[in-house]
Amino acid sequence: xxxxxxxxxxxxxxxxxxxxxxxxxxxxxxxxxxxxxxxxxxxxxxxxxxxxxxxxxxxxxxxxxxxxxxxxxxxxxxxxxxxxxxxxxxxxxxxxxxxxxxxxxxxxxxxxxxxxxxxxxxxxxxxxxxxxxxxxxxxxxxxxxxxxxxxxxxxxxxxxxxxxxxxxxxxxxxxxxxxxxxxxxxxxxxxxxxxxxxxxxxxxxxxxxxxxxxxxxxxxxxxxxxxxxxxxxxxxxxxxxxxxxxxxxxxxxxxxxxxxxxxxxxxxxxxxxxxxxxxxxxxxxxxxxxxxxxxxxxxxxxxxxxxxxxxxxxxxxxxxxxxxxxxxxxxxxxxxxxxxxxxxxxxxx
Numbered sequence: 001x002x003x004x005x006x007x008x009x010x011x012x013x014x015x016x017x018x019x020x021x022x023x024x025x026x027x028x029x030x031x032x033x034x035x036x037x038x039x040x041x042x043x044x045x046x047x048x049x050x051x052x053x054x055x056x057x058x059x060x061x062x063x064x065x066x067x068x069x070x071x072x073x074x075x076x077x078x079x080x081x082x083x084x085x086x087x088x089x090x091x092x093x094x095x096x097x098x099x100x101x102x103x104x105x106x107x108x109x110x111x112x113x114x115x116x117x118x119x120x121x122x123x124x125x126x127x128x129x130x131x132x133x134x135x136x137x138x139x140x141x142x143x144x145x146x147x148x149x150x151x152x153x154x155x156x157x158x159x160x161x162x163x164x165x166x167x168x169x170x171x172x173x174x175x176x177x178x179x180x181x182x183x184x185x186x187x188x189x190x191x192x193x194x195x196x197x198x199x200x201x202x203x204x205x206x207x208x209x210x211x212x213x214x215x216x217x218x219x220x221x222x223x224x225x226x227x228x229x230x231x232x233x234x235x236x237x238x239x240x241x242x243x244x245x246x247x248x249x250x251x252x253x254x255x256x257x258x259x260x261x262x263x264x265x266x267x268x269x270x271x272x273x274x275x276x277x278x279x280x281x282x283x284x285x286x287x288x289x290x291x292x293x294x295x296x297x298x299x300x301x302x303x304x305x306x307x308x309x310x311x312x313x314x315x316x317x318x319x320x321x322x323x324x325x326x327x328x329x330x331x332x333x334x335x336x337x338x339x340x341x342x343x344x345x346x347x348x349x
Contacts, residue, residue: 004031006030006031006032006033007031007032007033007054007055007131007132007135008033008035008051008053008054008055009026009032009033009034009035009053009054009055009056009057009131009135010034010035010036010037010038010044010047010048010051010053010055010056010057011023011026011034011036011037011038011056011057012037012038012040012041012043012044012047012056012057012058012059012062012067012070013037013038013039013057013059013062013085014039014040014059014061014062014063015059018059018085018087018111018112018113019037021112021113022034022057022085022112022127023037025112025120025123025124025127025128026127026128026131028124028128029128029132031132032128032131032132035051035053036050036051036053039062040062040063040064040065041062041064041065041066041067041069041070041073042064042065042070043064044056044058044065044070044074045065045070045073045074045077048074048078048080049077049078052078052080053080054080054081054135055080055081055082055083055131055134055135056074056080056081056082056083057082057083057084057085057131058070058071058082058083058084058085058100058105059085059086059087059111060084060086060096060097060100061087066096067084067096067097067100068096068099068100068103071084071100071103071104071105072103072104074104075103075104075105075139075141076141079104079139079140079141080139081106081134081135081137081139082100082104082105082106083105083106083107083108083109083130083131083134084097084100084101084105084107084108084109085108085109085110085111085127086108086109086110086111087110087111087113094205094207094208094211094212095208095211095212095215097208098177098208098209098212099212101175101177101178102177102178102181104139104140106134106137106139106174106175106316107130107134107174107175107201107202108177108201108202108205109126109127109130109202110123110202110203110204110205112124112127126202133174133289134174137174137316137317139316164280165193165280165281165282165346165347166193166277166280166281167193167194167195167196167230167246167273167277167280167281167282168193168194168195168196168281168282168283168284168343169195169196169197169246169269169270169273169281169282169283169284169296169300170183170195170196170197170198170283170284170285170286171197171198171199171266171267171269171270171284171285171286171288171292171293171296171297171320172197172198172199172200172266172285172286172287172288172320173199173200173262173266173286173287173288173289173290173292173317173319173320174200174287174288174289174316174317175286175287175288175315175316175317176199176200176201176286176287176288177199177201177209177212177213178316179286179287179310179314179315179316179336180197180199180213180286181213181216181217182336182337182339182340183284183286183336183339183340183343184213184217184219184221184235184340185216185217185218185340186340186341186344187217187218187219187340187343187344188218188219189218189219189233190233191219191232191233191347192232192233192347193232193233193282193347194230194231194232194233194234194235194236195219195234195235195236196224196230196235196236196238196244196246196251196269196273197235197236197237197238197269198238198243198244198264198265198266198268198269198270198293199237199238199264200262200263200264200288200292201240202240203240203241204240205240206223206237206238206239206240207223209237210222210223210237213235217235219233219234219235220233220234220235221234221235221237222234222235222236222237223236223237223239224236224237224238224239224244224251224253225251226251226252226253227250227251227252228250228251229249229250229251230246230249230250230251236251238264238269239253239264240263240264241256241263241264242254242255242256242263242264243255243256243257243260243263243264243265243268243269244264244268244269245268245269245272246269246272246273246276246277247272247276248276248277252272254268261290261292262290262292265292265296266285266292266293266296266320267292267293267294267295267296268296269296270283270285270293270296270297270299270300271295271296271299271300273296273300273305274296274299274300274302274303274305275299275303277303277305278303278304278305279303279304279305280305281300281303281305282305282306282307282308282343282346282347283296283297283300283301283305283306283307283308284307284308284309284310284339284343285297285307285308285309285310285320285321285324285329285330286310286315286320286321286336287310287314287315287316287317287318287320287321287336288317288319288320288321289317289319289320290319290320290323291319291320291323292320293320293323293324294320294323294324294326294327294329295327295329297309297324297327297329297330298324298327298328298329300329301328301329301330301331306331306332306346307324307329307330307331307332308330308331308332308333308334308339308342308343309321309324309325309329309330309332309333309334310333310334310335310336310339311333311334311335311336313335314335314336314337315336321333
């Protein structure tokens with residue numbers, strides 16, 4: 001049997017050093033072929049249109065056209081899986097990296113740099129793993145690059161009661177940042193419940209994700225702290241490298257459990273909510289690779305909580321929601337743009 005065709009990759013970065021380092025990393029795997037390199041966003045748009053690769057690695061800060069605009073153009077006219085490779089983990093640069101995820105890019109990782117040489121083997125393995133996973137994702141056209149983004153000032157009515165519910169727990173992975181924006185942004189400042197979130201993301205990117213969401217949402221968005229008391233109208237993100245549990249009204253960090261592939265674990269978080277909030281939580285499982293969160297969502301449903309899984313059509317990767325649906329963990333399956341309205345209906349009931 002003939003070997004499968006290699007994954008064809010285009011690298012877009014204005015730094016020659018960065019392009020060559022990424023090319024060398026990818027060249028170590030025979031299943032990947034770098035078919036083109038572009039020196040800025042406009043060059044990237046043209047190169048992708050010409051070569052039609054399986055995946056694009058995209059820098060953010062570039063002359064002539066930056067990575068955000070290039071992502072918008074590519075996803076509008078030649079939809080292709082895009083992995084954002086960013087040197088910025090804080091500030092405006094990180095915000096633009098997450099804006100690129102809203103425009104259709106799939107994931108963001110830290111750019112390998114010469115000073116990372118001692119850890120380059122681990123970084124290289126992670127880059128290769130992401131490329132292999134994301135190249136299989138079937139992306140859709142994002143018309144934002146053709147007609148602009150939707151109105152960011154949409155008004156949402158206040159919610160008067162909580163309907164007996166005490167907390168919202170969310171798990172997400174690949175495609176999660178933009179899905180979380182869709183869920184959190186419509187919630188009003190007066191939202192009566194705390195929200196706890198386990199999002200799989202590369203180490204160092206939780207602060208940037210928190211700042212990006214906090215700047216766009218009316219609910220407050222924070223990085224969780226061990227021992228913190230949860231408050232209504234605040235969304236708390238689990239840290240990378242540690243699990244987050246809810247013990248009543250308190251957040252507790254814990255070490256990864258044996259055999260867990262994804263840290264922070266959505267299963268750990270959702271199961272803790274099922275255990276300590278019984279049937280009064282609301283569980284949500286969004287887009288992502290694998291099955292993390294399915295058993296935790298099932299525990300919440302068994303405890304009597306309403307549980308929501310994102311549908312296949314709006315999921316970047318339908319792995320986690322599919323696993324939950326097949327396990328009987330989801331009491332409803334909804335497009336991501338309808339999840340906030342359903343949560344508001346539940347707490348205002």
